[in-house]
Amino acid sequence: MKKIILTGDRPTGQLHIGHFCGALKNRVALQDQYDTYVMIADVQALTDNFNDPQKVRKNVYEVAMDNLAVGIDPKKSTIFIQSLIPEIAELTVFYSNLVTIARLKRNPTVKEEINQKKDLFKDDVTFGFLGYPVSQAADITAFQADLVPVGEDQLPMIEQTREIVRKFNKIYGETLKEPEAKIGDFPRVLGMDGRKMSKSLGNAITFTDTADEIRNKIKGALTNDLGAKNLLGLLEQFSDDLAVIKKFKQQFKSGTIKYSELKPLLADIIIQKLKPIREKRVYYEKNRKVVETILLAGTKKARLVAQQTLAKVKEKMFLNYFKDAIN
Numbered sequence: 001m002k003k004i005i006l007t008g009d010r011p012t013g014q015l016h017i018g019h020f021c022g023a024l025k026n027r028v029a030l031q032d033q034y035d036t037y038v039m040i041a042d043v044q045a046l047t048d049n050f051n052d053p054q055k056v057r058k059n060v061y062e063v064a065m066d067n068l069a070v071g072i073d074p075k076k077s078t079i080f081i082q083s084l085i086p087e088i089a090e091l092t093v094f095y096s097n098l099v100t101i102a103r104l105k106r107n108p109t110v111k112e113e114i115n116q117k118k119d120l121f122k123d124d125v126t127f128g129f130l131g132y133p134v135s136q137a138a139d140i141t142a143f144q145a146d147l148v149p150v151g152e153d154q155l156p157m158i159e160q161t162r163e164i165v166r167k168f169n170k171i172y173g174e175t176l177k178e179p180e181a182k183i184g185d186f187p188r189v190l191g192m193d194g195r196k197m198s199k200s201l202g203n204a205i206t207f208t209d210t211a212d213e214i215r216n217k218i219k220g221a222l223t224n225d226l227g228a229k230n231l232l233g234l235l236e237q238f239s240d241d242l243a244v245i246k247k248f249k250q251q252f253k254s255g256t257i258k259y260s261e262l263k264p265l266l267a268d269i270i271i272q273k274l275k276p277i278r279e280k281r282v283y284y285e286k287n288r289k290v291v292e293t294i295l296l297a298g299t300k301k302a303r304l305v306a307q308q309t310l311a312k313v314k315e316k317m318f319l320n321y322f323k324d325a326i327n
């Protein structure tokens with residue numbers, strides 16, 4: 001039997017080349033070896049976008065198209081919508097007993113996000129947002145995932161999932177699988193302004209950017225130490241020409257690098273690499289029905305898997321009243 005991957009994206013905006021280097025490349029490469037589930041995390045997206053549900057709704061399609069465009073193949077992978085799997089919400093309730101508030105507050109990614117979202121949360125935070133790592137543990141364990149290919153910022157979520165799994169198994173008996181994280185080889189892609197690449201910061205290169213947009217963005221990239229390393233990292237990710245990569249790396253070390261040479265070259269390479277992705281994405285934009293059909297089929301399949309896990313969990317928790325008479 002194949003091992004299982006579960007991974008997901010919050011539908012809060014289009015995905016970009018930061019996601020590509022950090023997570024998407026891995027997930028596309030691994031879909032042949034693993035039984036792969038790609039979740040569009042609309043419930044999680046609402047934890048900090050509860051006041052803008054239409055944004056989340058719109059981006060469910062954007063994120064689905066991004067995944068399909070970069071090479072997630074619906075014949076190999078199952079793409080589905082989180083909110084249509086109520087079993088995940090049920091698991092979240094059960095797992096919430098296994099996590100303390102103090103532990104949730106210590107999660108470094110959540111901590112940083114709360115700080116960034118002062119406008120939304122003021123001096124406090126919602127129950128839903130603080131608890132989203134618990135719901136993420138439910139996402140992962142509902143599919144009994146072995147591996148979770150994600151960006152680096154997600155490591156604390158996987159760690160917390162593992163803790164919940166251990167605690168559950170200890171109390172209720174061996175039931176859930178402890179997942180492992182898998183990080184891309186260039187996980188910390190910066191935007192052209194030197195901050196973390198992020199759609200909301202407006203510094204990202206997306207799969208719908210035109211060649212001119214990509215050229216302009218890279219032209220404006222910072223070339224301080226951090227910015228330069230970022231450009232070289234991107235070159236390494238997108239170029240297949242080892243000699244060129246080596247040349248620029250050496251020039252950087254010896255302080256003779258010419259950004260007037262590197263930047264246009266890097267832009268051309270990225271434009272070339274993204275071209276088939278962009279074309280595929282245009283196809284899905286024009287054929288929304290195709291995307292809907294993929295999501296519907298994926299969601300139905302995913303739900304059956306989550307139902308099986310929930311049944312096992314409830315049995316272990318002595319919640320298996322009336323077995324098949326009620327469901």
Ligand code: TRP
Pocket residue numbers: 006007008009010039041044136139140148150154157
């Ligand atoms: N938290 C992830 C992100 O912000 C999205 C996500 C939700 C996820 N559920 C998941 C990732 C389960 C991996 C596994 O990108």
